[in-house]
Amino acid sequence: MKVITRLWRSSLGRKFLMALTGIALWGFVVGHLIGNLQVFLGADKLNAYAAFLKSQPGLLWGARLGLLAMVGLHVASAISLSAQNKAARPVDYGNGLPPHASSYASRTMLMSGLIVASFILYHLLHYTLLVPAVNLSGADFAGYYQKLTDGSERHDVYRMLVIGFRHPVVAGFYLLSIALLCLHLSHGLSAMFQSLGVTRFTRLGRDRFAKIVGILIFVGYASIPAAVVLGLIGKEVVK
Amino acid sequence: MKVRIKVWRQKNADSQGAFETYETPTLNANMSFLEMLDVVNEDLSMKGQEPIAFDHDCREGICGTCSLVINGKPHGPHRKVATCQTYMRSFQDGETIVVEPFRAKPFPLIKDLVVNRKSFDQIIQAGGFISVRTGSAPDANSVPVPKINSDLAMDAAQCIGCGACVAACKNASAMLFVSAKVSHLGLLPQGQPERERRVLAMVGTMDELGFGSCTVTGSCEAVCPKDISLDFIARMNRDYGYALIKGEPHRNSAED
Numbered sequence: 001m002k003v004i005t006r007l008w009r010s011s012l013g014r015k016f017l018m019a020l021t022g023i024a025l026w027g028f029v030v031g032h033l034i035g036n037l038q039v040f041l042g043a044d045k046l047n048a049y050a051a052f053l054k055s056q057p058g059l060l061w062g063a064r065l066g067l068l069a070m071v072g073l074h075v076a077s078a079i080s081l082s083a084q085n086k087a088a089r090p091v092d093y094g095n096g097l098p099p100h101a102s103s104y105a106s107r108t109m110l111m112s113g114l115i116v117a118s119f120i121l122y123h124l125l126h127y128t129l130l131v132p133a134v135n136l137s138g139a140d141f142a143g144y145y146q147k148l149t150d151g152s153e154r155h156d157v158y159r160m161l162v163i164g165f166r167h168p169v170v171a172g173f174y175l176l177s178i179a180l181l182c183l184h185l186s187h188g189l190s191a192m193f194q195s196l197g198v199t200r201f202t203r204l205g206r207d208r209f210a211k212i213v214g215i216l217i218f219v220g221y222a223s224i225p226a227a228v229v230l231g232l233i234g235k236e237v238v239k
Numbered sequence: 240m241k242v243r244i245k246v247w248r249q250k251n252a253d254s255q256g257a258f259e260t261y262e263t264p265t266l267n268a269n270m271s272f273l274e275m276l277d278v279v280n281e282d283l284s285m286k287g288q289e290p291i292a293f294d295h296d297c298r299e300g301i302c303g304t305c306s307l308v309i310n311g312k313p314h315g316p317h318r319k320v321a322t323c324q325t326y327m328r329s330f331q332d333g334e335t336i337v338v339e340p341f342r343a344k345p346f347p348l349i350k351d352l353v354v355n356r357k358s359f360d361q362i363i364q365a366g367g368f369i370s371v372r373t374g375s376a377p378d379a380n381s382v383p384v385p386k387i388n389s390d391l392a393m394d395a396a397q398c399i400g401c402g403a404c405v406a407a408c409k410n411a412s413a414m415l416f417v418s419a420k421v422s423h424l425g426l427l428p429q430g431q432p433e434r435e436r437r438v439l440a441m442v443g444t445m446d447e448l449g450f451g452s453c454t455v456t457g458s459c460e461a462v463c464p465k466d467i468s469l470d471f472i473a474r475m476n477r478d479y480g481y482a483l484i485k486g487e488p489h490r491n492s493a494e495d
């Protein structure tokens with residue numbers, strides 16, 4: 001237990017927490033993307049995948065609570081370190097220039113992170129808790145069922161996704177948040193190597209890795225609402 | 240050539256400071272930036288005004304005393320160069336140059352462009368030393384050092400402790416300085432006995448003094464007059480993580 005207090009009291013300890021929780025969250029972001037891309041395989045595949053997750057309550061709730069704890073720790077260390085960083089320069093420069101050689105992504109990590117956090121809350125209300133008030137189309141997602149040939153029913157996640165993303169404001173906020181998440185990752189994934197003391201890769205290599213992964217994740221996530229809005233998927237749902 | 244300088248003037252720590260703009264007398268383009276300030280100060284003295292206080296000592300880029308944030312960048316426009324080795328030919332004739340002191344809570348302002356960097360000494364006192372037997376000099380080359388370690392240790396030992404890394408960092412973090420000192424000693428056999436205590440003590444003191452933390456923006460490395468690499472921060476983080484998890488050595492166990 002003493003290790004925990006030592007970690008939290010030290011600025012570097014909180015950086016370790018941020019980096020470790022950051023990797024775990026990144027792992028989720030990648031896994032979630034791969035799962036979601038099954039939307040392109042059609043309603044049956046996606047709904048079966050969703051039903052499979054629901055059929056494993058132990059795993060599902062373990063992952064959910066674990067992720068919530070990760071986000072909590074990540075945000076708590078981020079806010080605590082940012083406050084310390086702000087206090088370290090009580091009188092600012094008067095030259096009006098951004099800190100020399102720093103990237104836009106690196107200067108806006110707290111903001112991009114906080115907006116992503118607000119998106120995560122919205123996203124949970126929207127597609128996990130299925131609160132009708134936040135989907136802006138008035139539909140009751142909880143009432144969407146797909147009938148199977150054997151007569152049983154399962155939640156029609158595919159239909160929910162298509163109807164959900166057909167609203168331009170919802171799709172817009174989603175795209176903006178994904179863009180900010182990828183901006184966050186384009187710096188965070190590179191920073192993480194340094195925070196954790198990995199000296200194996202050059203800074204140039206780490207930065208390139210982070211940017212490429214950021215762009216791939218953006219393209220992956222953005223493709224879903226884009227395909228819905230452009231009518232490439234889900235036509236059968238809205239006819 | 241002539242330039243216009245917009246300089247931070249502040250009587251002392253307790254008074255309110257403000258920018259003042261001065262037209263310089265005619266300058267030789269091959270004057271150093273500090274010589275330009277000397278000329279301006281001579282001119283101010285002749286006019287019965289208070290000269291601008293600024294820090295300087297060796298004027299050859301090795302002592303780490305000169306400072307100044309020039310047009311938003313500590314140590315002026317060049318890479319790997321200190322203010323004292325920055326020359327007026329690097330500026331345009333007639334240009335307005337903004338000159339500010341290093342800004343950080345652990346670097347309190349004394350006067351005009353002079354700040355107190357004693358917090359760096361406190362960090363060094365906390366762990367920037369090794370224990371050696373004093374007396375007659377040891378035989379040369381009696382302690383083998385792998386070439387790669389000695390090269391890296393020498394790179395880290397270039398740090399002149401000027402504080403530009405803190406001044407440049409958006410978080411006023413001293414990580415580049417501390418990591419250079421920790422790595423320089425930690426890479427050599429002579430630095431091993433205190434290696435873990437050193438990194439814990441120096442990082443702890445850095446936190447206590449009110450420096451910020453690292454967010455890997457790279458500003459420090461870009462302004463460092465001695466080109467200290469960000470990689471030393473990663474190296475220190477690794478040492479620190481190891482020492483942190485291990486904790487204080489037990490009384491009845493050897494340090495291993």
Ligand code: HEM
Nearest residue numbers: 018019022025026078109110113114117188191192195454
């Ligand atoms: C799915 C969500 C998120 C992922 C995948 C993620 C990922 C990461 C990663 C990998 C890092 C690098 C860790 C390091 O500096 O060593 C990081 C840093 C950071 N994150 Fe997040 N993050 C997420 C959400 C958030 C949220 C909600 C906040 C809100 C405060 C936030 C704020 C920060 C800050 C301030 C940093 C430090 C920036 C730096 O060191 O330059 N992140 N994040």
Ligand code: FES
Nearest residue numbers: 298302303305323
């Ligand atoms: S005055 Fe010594 S380094 Fe500039």
